[in-house]
Every structure is written in structure tokens, then in C-alpha cells.
Amino acid sequence: MSDYEQVLVTGAQGWLGISLVKSLVNGLPEVKPLSQPQKNLTIRCLILPSQESKFLRKLSDNIEVVEGDLRNPQDCDRFCENAENAILFHTAGIIHPQTVSEFYQINVEGTKNLLNAAISNKIKRAIIVSSNSPCGCNPHSDHLFDETSPYHPYMNYGRSKMLMELAVNNYQQQGKIETVIIRPPWFYGPHQPQRQTLFFKMIRDGKGPIVGDGNNLRSMAYVDNICQGLILAAITEKANGETYWIADEQPYSMNDIINTIEHLLETEFQQSCIHKRLKLPGLASEIALVVDGTLQTLGFYHQKIHVLSEMNKTIACSIVKAQRELGYNPTIALEEGMRRSLKWIFENYGGLD
Numbered sequence: 001m002s003d004y005e006q007v008l009v010t011g012a013q014g015w016l017g018i019s020l021v022k023s024l025v026n027g028l029p030e031v032k033p034l035s036q037p038q039k040n041l042t043i044r045c046l047i048l049p050s051q052e053s054k055f056l057r058k059l060s061d062n063i064e065v066v067e068g069d070l071r072n073p074q075d076c077d078r079f080c081e082n083a084e085n086a087i088l089f090h091t092a093g094i095i096h097p098q099t100v101s102e103f104y105q106i107n108v109e110g111t112k113n114l115l116n117a118a119i120s121n122k123i124k125r126a127i128i129v130s131s132n133s134p135c136g137c138n139p140h141s142d143h144l145f146d147e148t149s150p151y152h153p154y155m156n157y158g159r160s161k162m163l164m165e166l167a168v169n170n171y172q173q174q175g176k177i178e179t180v181i182i183r184p185p186w187f188y189g190p191h192q193p194q195r196q197t198l199f200f201k202m203i204r205d206g207k208g209p210i211v212g213d214g215n216n217l218r219s220m221a222y223v224d225n226i227c228q229g230l231i232l233a234a235i236t237e238k239a240n241g242e243t244y245w246i247a248d249e250q251p252y253s254m255n256d257i258i259n260t261i262e263h264l265l266e267t268e269f270q271q272s273c274i275h276k277r278l279k280l281p282g283l284a285s286e287i288a289l290v291v292d293g294t295l296q297t298l299g300f301y302h303q304k305i306h307v308l309s310e311m312n313k314t315i316a317c318s319i320v321k322a323q324r325e326l327g328y329n330p331t332i333a334l335e336e337g338m339r340r341s342l343k344w345i346f347e348n349y350g351g352l353d
Contacts, residue, residue, distance in 0.1 A: 004087045004234070005042065008079065008123070010070065010114065011092030012045030012056055016129065016184075018191045019223040020089060020230060021045060025060045030331040031228050046070075046079045046092065070110030076117035084122040087234045090114060091129045095157060096195075096303045100296050103160035111164045115171050115179075125178035125240065127233045128168050129226075132185040132219070132245075133158030137313040141216065144251070145317040147243050155306070156296050165243070172241050180233040181243040182226070185315060188337055189223030190344035195303070197345055201352040203261050206274030211311035212282035214255035219247040219316045222337035225330040232326040244322040248330050248337070251316035260334050261342075269342055271352070285312040 007024060011017040027037040044064045045056055053065040068075025070092060080088070094106045111128065118126055135145050136152040153159040165181055172179040188196065202208055229246030233239045252260075258277065265271040288309040295302055322328035332340075345352065 004038070004085070004124075005040065006044065006083055006086035007041060007234075008044045008046070008083055008086055008088045010046045010079075010088075010090045011129075012065075013047045013051045013053070014091060015189075015191050015193055016187065016223055016226060017045070017091045018055070019189065020091060020227050021056060021059060021063070023224065023227040023231065025063075028224060028228055028231070030224070031329065033327070034228060034231055044079065044083070044086075046075075070114055071105050073113045073116065076113045077120070080114075080117040080121040080123060082121070083118075085124045088114075088118050088123050088126040089129075089230055089234070090126060091230075093129065093131075093161075096306070097301055100156045100299050100301055103156045104163070107157075107160040108163045108167065112167055115168070115177065119171070119176045123177060125180065125234060126168075127180045127182060127230050128164070129230070130165055130181050130183045130243075131158070131161045132183060132315050132317065134162035134165055134183075137310075137315055138217075141314050143314070143316070145245060147245065147321050154310075155292065156301075169241075178240040180239045180241075182229055182233055183243065183245045183317070184221040184226045184229070185219040185245075185247050185317060187221040187223055187226060189341050191223070192341060192344070195307075196341070197349070197352060200261060200265070200342065200345070202278070203258055204265050204271050204273050204352060206276030207278040208258040208262070209280065209308070209311055210254060210258065210277045211280045211285045211308070214258070214277075215253050216312055216314045217251040217253055217316040218257065218314075219245075219251040220257070220334065220337075221247040222330070222332040222340075225332055228330070229322060229326065229328050232322075232328055236326050239326060242321075242325070244326065244328075245317040245319055246322055246328065247317055247319055248333055249319070250333075252334050254311070257334065261338055264335070264339055264342055268339065269346060280311075282312045285309055 028034040042062045049067045066079045133154045136154040153162045292309045
């Protein structure tokens with residue numbers, strides 16, 4: 001990360017945030033241009049007051065931890081103060097809230113608060129993590145999203161991320177700060193939340209959910225691949241003002257995803273798998289979609305219903321623009337990424353139970 005002495009990271013205790021901080025401290029050994037970390041880089045991390053900071057502080061003496069909430073403009077100012085010419089990585093956001101209003105309070109207003117603080121403190125560039133959700137689901141099974149795909153947001157999460165992107169582009173057009181938007185799809189890898197561990201456990205126990213025929217494609221992004229994309233977006237001059245899809249090289253079918261995890265659990269983690277699937281008709285996702293939509297209209301959010309509503313959808317993207325303009329080269333694919341993900345769970349939690 002030449003040319004930058006200071007980096008700021010929001011959501012530093014999140015799944016992606018922790019991986020990004022580790023990549024900044026240690027480099028990305030599998031990516032030649034980024035294999036060595038920048039010397040003397042100082043990293044300021046924003047975490048929620050309720051979060052534990054010990055792990056971050058242990059990573060490096062050059063890490064400063066600031067507690068705060070994006071919804072509070074004063075917290076954002078405190079986080080960004082004395083950071084002139086720094087690079088800001090905004091990985092914080094809410095995916096599975098208690099209520100629908102939190103999508104807008106955190107993903108939209110929180111991002112605006114952060115960018116206002118970044119601008120007043122003369123931060124050079126902000127790299128903003130968005131999602132596949134502003135584009136929704138692919139219109140047909142062999143379609144891939146690219147950066148020219150129109151907005152078609154999926155539910156309130158997608159709408160909040162779309163409004164966030166529009167706000168970011170508005171700041172960009174005013175020339176107040178350099179910005180890059182990164183859109184990762186479903187991601188996986190170490191430091192994963194409980195919901196991902198539950199997914200692995202369901203597969204082991206013969207309850208891996210397949211809705212429809214399981215051939216629908218999903219783009220996935222191993223966390224270190226996303227970190228590579230984020231860092232390249234920070235150091236590539238012409239990325240300013242651009243949006244990039246960042247994912248693994250190829251999308252995977254739901255059958256491939258579940259079969260790969262099951263194979264690894266049995267052959268490398270001594271788990272006896274039941275070799276069954278929880279097979280549901282495509283209609284199950286369509287019913288979940290209606291229920292999810294109705295609940296969200298009332299202001300409520302139910303994680304499992306929401307996830308079920310997506311299970312038969314194709315959500316796949318092309319990474320050609322990132323490869324061409326950033327030199328992005330995703331070095332980890334599904335099997336190795338899932339191996340590392342499982343290894344992390346077994347080393348840190350002793351298993352899936």
C-alpha cells in the first residue's frame with residue numbers, strides 16, 4: 001500500500017473487517033504485488049462499544065481502536081479526525097437487523113455521516129463495501145451481472161445498499177472525496193458468523209437446503225479475495241469514481257457448494273455426514289419471498305425466512321472489469337476457501353457443535 005501512511009477501517013470486528021486488517025498488517029502472501037505489507041502503516045479501527053478489541057490490538061502495535069456508532073455524527077468525526085490524506089475502508093453495515101428501519105439508519109445515514117466526517121477531515125479516498133443486493137437476482141439462469149446492470153434491489157437490504165451507492169456517487173460527483181464502490185456477493189472464510197457455522201452443521205446432518213434442482217448459480221467471494229479487491233481499489237489511481245464486482249473467478253451451483261463442504265467435512269475433518277439434502281420445491285422460496293416481503297412491509301425482519309427466499313435464485317456476477325482495471329486476480333476458489341473456513345472453526349471452536 002505505497003503512498004499511504006494511514007488507513008481507517010469501519011466494521012473492523014466484522015467478518016470482512018478483521019480479514020482486511022490482517023491483510024493490511026501481514027500482506028496477502030498469495031498475491032504477488034500485495035504480498036508484503038506497507039511498513040509503518042498506521043491503522044485506525046472503528047468498532048461498536050459492545051465489541052471486544054483484544055484481538056485487533058494483538059495484531060499490531062500500529063493499530064488504534066476507536067469505539068463508536070455510525071449513526072452518531074460525533075462518533076464519525078472522532079474516528080476521522082487528524083486523518084488528512086488517509087484511505088478509508090468502509091466495511092461496516094447491517095445485513096440481518098432486528099427491524100427494517102436499521103437498514104436505512106446504518107447502511108444509508110451511517111455512510112453519509114461517515115463520508116461527511118471524512119470530507120471535513122480531508123481523507124483522500126473512501127472504498128465503500130456494497131453488495132449484490134442493489135441489483136437483486138439475475139433475470140435468467142445464464143446471466144451474469146456486470147457494472148452496467150441496472151438497479152433492481154432485493155428487498156429493503158438491497159434498497160438500502162442502492163441508496164447508499166447513490167449517495168456515495170453524489171459525493172463523488174461533487175468532487176469532495178475520491179470514492180470506489182466494491183460489490184462482493186455471498187462471502188465465506190475465517191472469522192465467519194454463527195449463521196455460516198450453522199449452514200455447515202446442517203450439511204453434515206443431512207439438512208443442507210436445496211430449493212428446486214440446486215443448479216442455480218451463486219457467485220461467492222472468499223474473504224482474502226475481497227481484501228485483495230479492496231486494497232487494489234485503494235492504490236489504483238483510475239479506480240476513483242468506479243464500481244467493481246469482486247468475487248471468486250466463477251460462480252458455483254448450490255449443489256457444488258454443498259457437495260464441496262460435505263466432502264471436506266468427511267475427508268479432512270473426520271465428520272460423519274448423513275449424505276442427505278433437505279430438498280424443497282422452488283415454490284418454498286417463492287412462498288418465503290411473499291412472507292418476507294409482507295413482514296418487511298410491517299417493519300419486521302426474519303433472517304431464516306429471508307435466506308430461504310433467496311435459496312433458489314441465481315445471483316452471479318462477472319469480475320472482468322476488476323481484472324482489467326485493478327489487476328484483480330482471485331487466487332482462492334471454493335474448495336480451498338471452504339477448507340480454510342472449516343479449519344478456522346475447528347481450531348477456534350473445536351468443531352461445529
